[in-house]
Amino acid sequence: MPMTNEVRDAAAARPDEIAAPALVLDRVSRLYGSFVALREVSVTLAAGSSVVMLGENGAGKSTLLKLIAGLTSPSYGTVSVFGESPDDQRGRIAYMSHATMLYDELTGLENLTYFGSLHTEGVGRAELEVQAATALREVGLDPEVGSLRARRVGEYSQGMRQRASLARVLLSEPDLLLLDEPFSNLDVGSAQRMIERLLAYVAEPSRSGLARTLLLTTHQAQLAQPLAQSTLTLSQGRLVSLIETGGL
Amino acid sequence: MNYAQHVLTHLRKDLRLEWRTKDSINGMLFFALLVVVVLAIAFDPASYPTMTRQISGGLLWVALLFAAMTALNQSWARETNNHVLDAHRLSAAPASALFVGKALANFLFVTAVEVVLAPIFTVFYNLHPLGETWKLLIILPLGTWALVVNGTFFAALSLRSRNRETLLPLVLLPISIPALLAMIQATTSVLTGEFEPTLWIKVLVAYVVVFTTACVLLFQTILAAD
Numbered sequence: 486m487p488m489t490n491e492v493r494d495a496a497a498a499r500p501d502e503i504a505a506p507a508l509v510l511d512r513v514s515r516l517y518g519s520f521v522a523l524r525e526v527s528v529t530l531a532a533g534s535s536v537v538m539l540g541e542n543g544a545g546k547s548t549l550l551k552l553i554a555g556l557t558s559p560s561y562g563t564v565s566v567f568g569e570s571p572d573d574q575r576g577r578i579a580y581m582s583h584a585t586m587l588y589d590e591l592t593g594l595e596n597l598t599y600f601g602s603l604h605t606e607g608v609g610r611a612e613l614e615v616q617a618a619t620a621l622r623e624v625g626l627d628p629e630v631g632s633l634r635a636r637r638v639g640e641y642s643q644g645m646r647q648r649a650s651l652a653r654v655l656l657s658e659p660d661l662l663l664l665d666e667p668f669s670n671l672d673v674g675s676a677q678r679m680i681e682r683l684l685a686y687v688a689e690p691s692r693s694g695l696a697r698t699l700l701l702t703t704h705q706a707q708l709a710q711p712l713a714q715s716t717l718t719l720s721q722g723r724l725v726s727l728i729e730t731g732g733l
Numbered sequence: 734m735n736y737a738q739h740v741l742t743h744l745r746k747d748l749r750l751e752w753r754t755k756d757s758i759n760g761m762l763f764f765a766l767l768v769v770v771v772l773a774i775a776f777d778p779a780s781y782p783t784m785t786r787q788i789s790g791g792l793l794w795v796a797l798l799f800a801a802m803t804a805l806n807q808s809w810a811r812e813t814n815n816h817v818l819d820a821h822r823l824s825a826a827p828a829s830a831l832f833v834g835k836a837l838a839n840f841l842f843v844t845a846v847e848v849v850l851a852p853i854f855t856v857f858y859n860l861h862p863l864g865e866t867w868k869l870l871i872i873l874p875l876g877t878w879a880l881v882v883n884g885t886f887f888a889a890l891s892l893r894s895r896n897r898e899t900l901l902p903l904v905l906l907p908i909s910i911p912a913l914l915a916m917i918q919a920t921t922s923v924l925t926g927e928f929e930p931t932l933w934i935k936v937l938v939a940y941v942v943v944f945t946t947a948c949v950l951l952f953q954t955i956l957a958a959d
Contacts, residue, residue: 556819557959572957576825584816588746590753602742603826637753653820 506568507532507661507698508553513562515548515722522548524722525562530715532567532660533696535687537709537730540719546702547582549719550663553700554580566661567695576604577693579659581667585650589639593621593649594628596638597656604657620656623682624648625675643670651679660691664701668708676708683712739826743834750811751842757804761846765800768792769850773857783925785858790920793854794876794913801843801880802902805888808839813892822956832885832952839881840874847873863926872923872930875937876916879944883909886948889955912940 508530515523523545530536540546551557552564555571555578566574587596597617598610605613618628626648628634638649647670654662664683668676687697703709706716710730718725751757772792778785812818821831854860862869884905891900919933 554819554823556822575823578823580819580823582816582819584819586817586820587815588750588811588817589814590750590811591746595749599742599746600820600824603739603821603824657824 506530507534507566507695508700509563509565510549510553511563511565513549513552513559513564515545515552515557516560521722523552523559523719526719526722526724527562528717528724528727530698530700532698533687535699535712535714536701536717536727537706537713537715538700538702538717538719539704539706540702540725543721544719545722546719547665550580550582550665550700550702553661554578554663556580574661576657577660578663579654579657579661580663580665581650581654582665583669585638585646585653587638587646587649587653590637592628592633592635592637593626593641593652594618594634596649597621597653600653601656617652617656620652621649623655624652625678626652644672644675647671648675648679651682655682655686658692659697660693660695661698662686662700664699666702666704668703668705673708676705680709680711687712736827736830739830740834740837743831744837747808747811747835747838748841751838756807757839757842758845760803760807761800761842762849764803765796765846765850766853768796768799769854769857772796778858782859782861786860786863786924787921789854789858789860789924790917792858793850793920794917796850797843797847797877798880798906798909798913800846801839801884802905804842805839805881805884805905806891806898806901808835808885809888809892818892818956828953828956829949831956832889833949836878836882836885836948839885840878843877843881844874847877860924862924864923864930866923868923868930868934869920871934872916872919872937875934875941876912876920879912879916879937879941880909882941882945882948883912886944886952886955889952893958912937912944915940 506529510526510528512525512527513523514521514525526549538546552559553566553571564571566578571578594614594617597620598613601613601617621628626633626645638646641649651667667679671679683699687699689697691697699712701709701712713730715727716730717727887904888901891897891904894900915933915936919930919937922928922930
C-alpha cells in the first residue's frame with residue numbers, strides 16, 4: 486500500500502529527524518496462513534517520537550509491535566530499527582505485551598534484579614538490587630512497603646503485574662519502547678501515574694545519547710493523549726493515518 | 734557481565750525456581766523410583782546376581798533417561814509461562830548462556846536424583862560391583878551431562894510444537910543412542926568387571942564434546958525462531 490497523505494505529511498514535517506529514523510517499515514505485510522494481519526504498512530518514525538497506535542481489535546497493532554521488536558518476521562517488506570534489523574538491536578528495544586514476561590514464582594524484586602542483570606554491564610548485584618527496587622518504587626510497587634518484598638509476582642493483582650511489567654521494560658533503559666495496551670488492567674489513578682512515568686522517561690535521553698522513542702497501542706485514546714505526539718491508526722491490517730496530535 | 738556471569742545468573746534463577754516449586758526433582762524422583770521398584774519386583778535380582786550385574790547398568794540409565802525427560806519439558810515450560818522467553822529474546826545477553834545455565838540446572842537436578850537413587854538401586858538389586866567402582870564417578874556425570882545437554886536443547890526445539898510432550902522423546906531417544914550405548918556399556922563394565930570401560934568412556938567424552946558444542950552454537954537459532 487502506498488503511503489497515505491498523512492504519513493507523507495508527518496514525515497515531511499521533520500526532515501532533520503528523518504535522517505536518523507528510529508523505525509522504518511517498508512511495505513510490511515504479515516500473513517498467518519491465509520489471514521493477512523498486516524497489509525503493506527509503510528511508516529517512518531524519527532528518534533524521539535512518541536506515537537500512540539489506535540485501531541479496533543484485530544487491526545494488527547500487536548502484530549506490528551512484535552515485528553518491530555523482532556519477535557516475528559514480516560512475510561513481505563522490511564523492518565529497520567535504528568538502521569538495522571531488529572535482531573541486531575537486541576538490548577535497545579523493550580517490549581511490554583499483554584503477558585507480564587515475569588516469573589510468577591519470583592518476587593518483583595527478584596524478577597527485576599534478574600532481568601536487570603541481563604541488560605547491564607559491569608554492575609554488581611547490590612547495585613542491581615538498588616536499581617530494581619527504584620524501578621519498582623517508580624511504578625508504585627515499593628518492595629520495602631508491606632509484604633511486597635516477599636510477595637511473588639504470581640500473587641500480584643492484574644494491575645500490579647502490569648506495573649511490574651512496565652518496571653521491567655523501563656529498567657532496561659531502551660532506546661525504543663514498545664507497549665501493548667499498557668493501561669488495559671489499570672484503574673484511572675494507576676494509569677495516570679504510568680503516563681507520568683512514561684512522560685518523564687521519554688523526556689530523558691537514553692544511555693546512547695539518543696532521544697527515546699515510544700510506540701504504544703491502546704483503546705483508551707483520551708487517557709493516552711498526553712503521550713500522543715503523533716497518532717497512528719490501523720484498520721484491518723492497513724495503515725489508515727499517521728497524524729501529529731500534539732502530545733508531550 | 735561476562736559470559737560465565739550470565740550463565741551463573743540463569744543457573745541461580747533456575748535453582749531458585751526449582752527450590753520454590755520442586756516440580757522437576759519431585760517428578761523425576763518419583764518416576765525413577767517407580768521404575769526401579771517395579772523392575773525389581775518383575776524379576777528377582779537376588780536369585781540371578783550375574784544377570785542382575787549385566788543388566789543393571791541398562792536399567793539405571795533407562796530409568797534416569799525417562800525420568801529426566803519428565804523434567805526437561807518442565808524446565809522450558811517455566812520460560813513460556815507469561816511469555817518470559819520473549820524477554821530473553823529481546824535481551825542483549827548471549828542466548829547460549831541461557832541454554833548453558835538451564836542445562837547446568839537440569840544436570841544438578843538429575844544428579845540429585847542419582848544421589849538418592851544410587852543407594853536404593855544398590856539395595857534393591859543387591860549389587861556388588863566387581864570392577865573399579867571409582868570409575869562410576871566419571872561415567873555418571875558424563876552420562877548425565879550427555880542426557881541433559883541434548884534433552885535441554887531438544888526440549889527448547891520442541892517448545893513451539895503443539896505435541897511437544899510427544900516430540901521430545903521422538904527426537905531425543907534416537908539421537909541419544911550412541912551416548913546410551915556408551916554409558917550403559919561403561920556402567921556394566923564397572924558392575925561386572927568383565928571388560929575395561931576406557932573405550933566407552935572415550936566415546937562418551939567425544940559425544941559430550943560434539944553435542945555440547947553443537948547445542949551451544951545452534952541455540953541462538955532455536956531461540957530466535959518464530
